[in-house]
Amino acid sequence: MSAGLAGTGLADVGPGLLADMIRVRVMEERCAQLYGETKIRGFLHLYIGEEAVAAGVLRRLEPDDAVLCTYREHGHALLRGVPATAIMAEMFGKATGCSGGRGGSMHLFDAERRFYGGNAIVGGHLPLAVGLALADRMQGRRRATVVFFGEGAMAEGEFHEAMNLAALWELPVLFACENNLYAMGTSLASSESETNLPLKAAAYEMPAWTVDGMDAMAVHEAAGRALAVVREGQPVFLELRTYRFRAHSMFDPDLYRDKAEVDRWKERDPIDLLGRRLLDAGLVDQAGIDALWDDARRETEEAVAAAEAAPWEPVETLTRHVTRREVAR
Amino acid sequence: MSAGLAGTGLADVGPGLLADMIRVRVMEERCAQLYGETKIRGFLHLYIGEEAVAAGVLRRLEPDDAVLCTYREHGHALLRGVPATAIMAEMFGKATGCSGGRGGSMHLFDAERRFYGGNAIVGGHLPLAVGLALADRMQGRRRATVVFFGEGAMAEGEFHEAMNLAALWELPVLFACENNLYAMGTSLASSESETNLPLKAAAYEMPAWTVDGMDAMAVHEAAGRALAVVREGQPVFLELRTYRFRAHSMFDPDLYRDKAEVDRWKERDPIDLLGRRLLDAGLVDQAGIDALWDDARRETEEAVAAAEAAPWEPVETLTRHVTRREVAR
Amino acid sequence: MSGEEISYREALHEALREALAADERVFVMGEDVADYGGTYAVTKGLHLEFGRDRVRNTPLSESGFVGAGIGAALGGMRPVVEVMTVNFSLLALDQIVNNAATLLHMSGGQLHVPIVIRMATGAGRQLAAQHSHSLEGWYAHVPGLRVVAPATVEDARWMLRTAIDDPDPVIWFEHVGLYNTKGVLPDPGGPVDIDTARVRRPGRDLTIVTWGGSLPKCLAAADELAAAGIEAEVLDLRSLRPLDDDAILASVGRTTRAVVVDEGWARAGLAAEISATVAERCFWSLDAPVARVTSLDVPIPYPKHLEEAATPQVAGIVAACRAVVGEGPP
Amino acid sequence: MSGEEISYREALHEALREALAADERVFVMGEDVADYGGTYAVTKGLHLEFGRDRVRNTPLSESGFVGAGIGAALGGMRPVVEVMTVNFSLLALDQIVNNAATLLHMSGGQLHVPIVIRMATGAGRQLAAQHSHSLEGWYAHVPGLRVVAPATVEDARWMLRTAIDDPDPVIWFEHVGLYNTKGVLPDPGGPVDIDTARVRRPGRDLTIVTWGGSLPKCLAAADELAAAGIEAEVLDLRSLRPLDDDAILASVGRTTRAVVVDEGWARAGLAAEISATVAERCFWSLDAPVARVTSLDVPIPYPKHLEEAATPQVAGIVAACRAVVGEGPP
Numbered sequence A, B: 001m002s003a004g005l006a007g008t009g010l011a012d013v014g015p016g017l018l019a020d021m022i023r024v025r026v027m028e029e030r031c032a033q034l035y036g037e038t039k040i041r042g043f044l045h046l047y048i049g050e051e052a053v054a055a056g057v058l059r060r061l062e063p064d065d066a067v068l069c070t071y072r073e074h075g076h077a078l079l080r081g082v083p084a085t086a087i088m089a090e091m092f093g094k095a096t097g098c099s100g101g102r103g104g105s106m107h108l109f110d111a112e113r114r115f116y117g118g119n120a121i122v123g124g125h126l127p128l129a130v131g132l133a134l135a136d137r138m139q140g141r142r143r144a145t146v147v148f149f150g151e152g153a154m155a156e157g158e159f160h161e162a163m164n165l166a167a168l169w170e171l172p173v174l175f176a177c178e179n180n181l182y183a184m185g186t187s188l189a190s191s192e193s194e195t196n197l198p199l200k201a202a203a204y205e206m207p208a209w210t211v212d213g214m215d216a217m218a219v220h221e222a223a224g225r226a227l228a229v230v231r232e233g234q235p236v237f238l239e240l241r242t243y244r245f246r247a248h249s250m251f252d253p254d255l256y257r258d259k260a261e262v263d264r265w266k267e268r269d270p271i272d273l274l275g276r277r278l279l280d281a282g283l284v285d286q287a288g289i290d291a292l293w294d295d296a297r298r299e300t301e302e303a304v305a306a307a308e309a310a311p312w313e314p315v316e317t318l319t320r321h322v323t324r325r326e327v328a329r
Numbered sequence C, D: 001m002s003g004e005e006i007s008y009r010e011a012l013h014e015a016l017r018e019a020l021a022a023d024e025r026v027f028v029m030g031e032d033v034a035d036y037g038g039t040y041a042v043t044k045g046l047h048l049e050f051g052r053d054r055v056r057n058t059p060l061s062e063s064g065f066v067g068a069g070i071g072a073a074l075g076g077m078r079p080v081v082e083v084m085t086v087n088f089s090l091l092a093l094d095q096i097v098n099n100a101a102t103l104l105h106m107s108g109g110q111l112h113v114p115i116v117i118r119m120a121t122g123a124g125r126q127l128a129a130q131h132s133h134s135l136e137g138w139y140a141h142v143p144g145l146r147v148v149a150p151a152t153v154e155d156a157r158w159m160l161r162t163a164i165d166d167p168d169p170v171i172w173f174e175h176v177g178l179y180n181t182k183g184v185l186p187d188p189g190g191p192v193d194i195d196t197a198r199v200r201r202p203g204r205d206l207t208i209v210t211w212g213g214s215l216p217k218c219l220a221a222a223d224e225l226a227a228a229g230i231e232a233e234v235l236d237l238r239s240l241r242p243l244d245d246d247a248i249l250a251s252v253g254r255t256t257r258a259v260v261v262d263e264g265w266a267r268a269g270l271a272a273e274i275s276a277t278v279a280e281r282c283f284w285s286l287d288a289p290v291a292r293v294t295s296l297d298v299p300i301p302y303p304k305h306l307e308e309a310a311t312p313q314v315a316g317i318v319a320a321c322r323a324v325v326g327e328g329p330p
């Protein structure tokens, strides 16, 4: 993981990006299954189809950069270095989970890795990103804060306020918009009067551009350029055009898009795209790719087994962590 | 009052606009005095210096158009036809006030004239304007809704949400931004990362332009053009560049701008500007202008006298108008 | 539709359908109310029948579209705005508290705001701390609002029309645990009031006061208590603002003991109001202190066992009732 | 500064100044805190001493800058965010309730949010319905928050540092009627706790429980009552979450009668909580029902006579106390 611009060719980062995406895909597929088995409960939002976005951006981060995500964040957590065992245990609600089991799939946290969730109020984490960056600025630290959010969040007032504050105060925030074209069942065109998203950033005098979010290399390249600006103390907005192959959550009957549209997007599966490119370039062979899937499956199965075996938080400690300082009465 | 474009030359509308502005100026000056005498209490926000904005826009409205304002709305109410007596009584908190005395200076209402306040939460009335226009659209009425707001409101999430909804749903709303350069003591540049305000509207694909808000004729002209678009069912954003000659409210010590700046703006007093133009064009003479001031003073003094004499709402009826349907217990 | 069993969800759907058909001024607006069918599938298909204008999808702009609903109500419409869940209604509170609740008064009675704002409330689906609030008590605090919480299939079906016809803003709570509950509608059915409480089960030994999603739990608790010889009266508030004090006091006046069950947090919640009202106004007739069964003072956690421990359950209600019945002077 | 009389406003100013000087992580942020000097002039001049970075003007973006404060707290700072008034805090409730109050729990104890959010509260200045809310009870409802209401000059001066050093989010209420009140600071002064209630006047006949802007009114009422031979104990809560139940119960346990004075609305407010707690836990020792003196159920109107009639005043407090003292079994 380096934020420099050196060594960013296909040979340098392609194989790693492919491995990243495969790890996320395998974990997510397994989560879907576990939801069916009622091991995972609540809402569950899968990132399948969107892996190139998290993979491409996160490979650009330094260890002390901060990351904030939506409820569709399992992949981001994994690629940020949160152990699969801690993620899976959290999905199960076990005490060994990365949020002590209290958060569940929408609230993965890892303070040590500066992974600030897993946030389930659409747009609600955007001001937090501004504040984290402000803290860095005020303390003279050159760190970046990356906040992922869906295109649906852009209609929220909190988006507007956060964008303006970040630009006004010249804060090192990368606004990474995961434009998968739908917010639950609402298409971008029925949510925004102006669907050219970089124009929104222009209203705050913030640099912005659009990237093919199915192409991990393109995302990686764009994130590198964006973060170079961010580290100089200017926010940047990136629109990452992607698509979710699955329904919004496990509750969604997916009535609002037709199968042909989904199929068209599946032809541009980010894992296939990069895999073919690496094969064509002779940078990996099929056996190498198969090994990546096998490794990912092993990682996920170990995590599932560990989660199964992990203890529950006892009911006796339910009311811990309400305030850090407890007032004795 | 006609919304057409005919008869809009200086001779046609100049004298009326001048009279309008003088009426507002005189009333506002008197209010300041009455505040000193503790006849008017609470917050009091004067429109002195900004009269051309309300005058120019409101002359373009049809009787059944809707108007929403901020707490700096006495002038708008007057020019929209709310009787000075009803306004002044409301300022005093008397039962004969246009809000039954319950609202005070920040909450002048007149349902019959479709004057929807007098709103004291910055930005809070913008969604209401969207809804009023939506009701017109759904009921097939070709009416316009004009919402006045300060440039400070543009940083609020509610501004963003209202702009997007109006543009997305193609609603007949005129967003009239009274850019007086300050929100209390905060200058535009310390509030917005992008101070070119029409660019904000571009983020919603909404037509927008900037007008000299000290020139009543220019405002009138621009409002006419804007409302022609609005009546076709498209929202428009107008930036009206103006300046308040007084402090934000009667509590404001006005520490944040220097006297030279205020004086520079006073050289462009909208009443003087239009008065000189009309004199130069020979469309009025000084006696005519003096008469306008006299008429305005008479109107205001009558209103003050009536307000003085008016009754208070009795304490016994304090809890009326909490819900329209009262549940007997 | 009467005679057969229908679900709470279907009852709401039917009520909306009827209102849309009966009154041109009525329209439904909210996130994903059209194609998606509503998060809890209440509005499913209505856009096909009434069009996208009257079953209107909104962007994610809670403050914006709730405010637009208030404006539309001022403009003569009868909007039914769906805010998905109470959790997101925090984003619209300025509009609800500072506009919907004040305009009638501030305008000296000139304006009024006939809007219904529907929202799902409550925990029990393992959605964790940001998605499990029960804030009925907050809304019930505010003069100018009407607050209702239909708990039965009949109320879901027949309170809505009354709410829509009401001239004032009505905040309408649907507990997430109720959507799949079933019931048979009365035949013939018809609009019911939105002002009064109802005794759902009569009893002489104590009164359980509750509403919304806690009603089924209280009825189950009353069954258990009955098996042990304790006859609990279960009072379903239905209207949370105004409270039907008369009904509360009448019941507790008879039973002399009360337990309040509220899925919200305890301190300064709605259960506190009921406990205070009962204690203040039945002071001389009460035979035991009022007990509150509420959620614990903790953000609602994700795992099932912790979520259940954090929120009122039948066993806890039974225990509280037994304690209140057993109580006497020390 | 001790020894001489200073105002509540000056005490706050001094406390902020000291905190800014003592701890680099502390910064002040809000609308017009710099050049304008703060709406209530609390921060006046601080930007000259500490610079505009640490006394930071914000745009009108309540949700944005409160959220940014929460984020900055996560990032190691100690923000003191001024939200001008509780009326505008409705726009920031999502950030406060869904983020500040939940992050510690949702993260299993990993994150914490040491932020102080200051706001003016209350009526009495003829600002009408949108600018006169008293919503302390709403905040006091929420686990994960600390809520305090300094009512005296000493508390304004010395609770703030404790609040800033607290690891949890503290909602800090300043009643608009208090800014010009005066007091002499203890010499030497020093930080005081933010957890406990204080008896401001001892008395044996009844307990008046109150906080914030109502404290001076309650003390005036106690004076009047004393002149009539009734000795009221006045308890100033100081901390609204957690409530100092021990202090409340101890006082009422002694006096056996209680009146709660709360400028908020009655139903499901903080006075309801205190009334309920007292009745539930002093049930066998109470000699009269608890009385609540609150604002009437009406949006606060503009004219002075109506505003006064709508909100608690000394005469009403005295009358309620007399009634409670005079009460006995029917």
Ligand SMILES: Cc1ncc(C[n+]2csc(CCOP(=O)(O)OP(=O)(O)O)c2C)c(N)n1
Residues within 6 Å of the ligand: A070, A072, A120, A121, A122, A123, A149, A150, A151, A152, A153, A154, A178, A180, A182, A183, A184, A248, C031, C060, C062, C084, C088, C091
């Ligand atoms: C403030 C708020 N409103 C509504 C919801 C319900 N909701 C959850 S996800 C979602 C769609 C968000 O879409 P988008 O931002 O595009 O992200 P995506 O799910 O597509 O990744 C909605 C409406 C919510 N969680 N928060």
Ligand SMILES: Cc1ncc(C[n+]2csc(CCOP(=O)(O)OP(=O)(O)O)c2C)c(N)n1
Residues within 6 Å of the ligand: B070, B072, B120, B121, B122, B123, B149, B150, B151, B152, B153, B154, B178, B180, B182, B183, B184, B248, D031, D060, D062, D084, D088, D091
């Ligand atoms: C939501 C909200 N935040 C803060 C305030 C306090 N306040 C009243 S007026 C004002 C300045 C508004 O400036 P602007 O919108 O430019 O209008 P102007 O007063 O200049 O006409 C502020 C901050 C408020 N009323 N509402």
Ligand SMILES: [Mg+2]
Residues within 6 Å of the ligand: A150, A151, A152, A178, A179, A180, A181, A182, A183, A184
């Ligand atoms: Mg999306």
Ligand SMILES: [Mg+2]
Residues within 6 Å of the ligand: B150, B151, B152, B178, B179, B180, B181, B182, B183, B184
């Ligand atoms: Mg301004």
